[in-house]
Amino acid sequence: MTISTPQTMYEKLWQTHLVEAAKGETPLLYVDRHLIHEVTSPQAFANLRFHNRPVRHPERTIATMDHNISTRSIKIDAAGEGAANQLRALGINCKDFGIELFDMGHKNQGIAHVIGPELGLTLPGTIIVCGDSHTATHGAFGALAFGIGTSEVEHVFATQTLRQNKAKTMKIEVKGHVGAGISAKDIILAIIGKTGSAGATGHVVEYCGEAIEALSMEERMTVCNMSIEFGAKAGLIAPDQTTFDYVEGKEYAPKGDVFEQAVADWKKLKSDTDATFDAVLTLDAKDIKAQVTWGTNPGQVISVDGIVPSPEDFSDPVEKESCVNALKYMNLTAGTKMTDIHVNKVFIGSCTNSRIEDLRAAAGVVQKYEGQQVVETIDAIIVPGSYRVKEQAESEGLDKIFTDAGFEWRLPGCSMCLGMNDDVLEEGDRCASTSNRNFEGRQGRGSRTHLVSPEMAAAAAITGHFVDLNA
């Protein structure tokens, strides 16, 4: 009898996808699913044409239009000529190379990381890549999912494989249960606040513990989505009955006996009990409060009942200087109560927080304010993550709750998360945003972003400032 070394989930995913580890070469991994969009694919297609190479597995490749589309119109040129040019190029490329495309107005269209899961394109035990750093979202299913550059997009097109160095592993355990009103966004922001914005560089993170197990699939996606925001290569959550129930019956998911076999295989994915990780971080769920970022990277975050920190609060010279720069850019004074910060823009959307549960949570907060309206000086937009989410929300009357309160109900897309379309902040705007990055200029040159949960964003729209909803 041989005694096998205990393995982490990452190691199991690695082993089951290792095509070859030739001497002197970076290991070659098989890619099960490739999601593409208009921004990071055109140059990859151009190189395929130049070398006269086909896409090896068009059926493993799915395309959507999401990054720079208008959220006001389904017309391809509604967000400008540059965007239209890229969108048209995607249409031509998909046609020429035989790739299924969810284009403007298609019932399956939406943000890549929203449609993958909802269509059953995202499966546990697979490797999923996309030319987008928030591909880590799919790790919520126990899939090894990560963002790649355009050269790698081309490599996957031509070979259905990628060369990858083995990452280190980090376990993040969230013990116990979060308090009432604490969202998945608060959990992940609290984690990033602990690790700092580069705390997991070089690592694949596995989230575990009671608080993680208790999350729905959509909440798990929110957690995994932001793995890149503290430098992680990918984020993983062990698939369980919650996962299998979610996947079963989805359009592209396996059916019947094949599904049963899949579940049997997926059950073996979780990390072995004695598996060792290169790094371990433990948090108590009960200590996690509602979070708001105050700075210009997602690690610069604090509880909503806290105050804007001072450079003196940091001993590390780099963090100290980052704080000085962030306060200047954000036009904030140390010591200001977070609940005294007023915003003039609100964005509810993005691959982090645009799913039906996010919209229900935001609508729930709006209803709690019983008929109160969005502050007159605030522009608040709601951008569902996909047409399916939009349709579901409308069938539940959520759109009506939002529009009655003065929110704008838009069409799906990446929208103001990165502002590649016309949903851009003006210089000096201050935005409560459910997206994932508060970098300088991310939502528009000179604009200021505070990352929050959908609940907090909705409350900020109605009250004009951040609110401790659990106080």
Place this chain on the structure above:
Amino acid sequence: MEKFNTHTGLVVPLDIANVDTDQIIPKQFLQKTERVGFGVHLFHDSRYLDHDGTQENPDFVINKPEYKGASILLAGENFGCGSSREHAPWALQEYGFKVILASSFADIFYGNCINVGLLPIQLSETEIEQLFKLAPNAQLTLTVDLPNNTVTCGELSFTFSLNEFQQYSLENGVDSVGWTLDKLDTIKAFEAKMPAWQ
């Protein structure tokens, strides 16, 4: 991809931590379908005073006359964090950079640099600090020797390492797609053993 052997060039110090890819190349310049035309937009928001990029910001280090023509970027920790846009290394390369030195890089950005032939060199924090101390006072010129994995600057000499295959690929200008396509039989054999659901 062009082969990389040795390079000697002027260093420009950008002493800021966590420079993300949105700062390297903002989103409004990503709407191209070609690989060229990004260099002029490199560091746009810091480099130009106006939205259209017609007025250079004289205070931004890259615009200073003493650093014109620099081909080596000395950067702060966690350089290239954020999005996976390969447009960031394309922009750096088109501007004229051949080498980036930092104490740490974000993973996706690092891989993208290797894939386009822009050499990311990770040195220790102490070594990077030494260079940051030297750079503002003198026109600092460095020589990077990839085959010998050294960075030399006068009497200072540092060593660095790269993953074996990445080193080979950069030195030989390997067409990585072509290299893998030569192994198609191995890939097909792998596919033949995959379970039905996969």
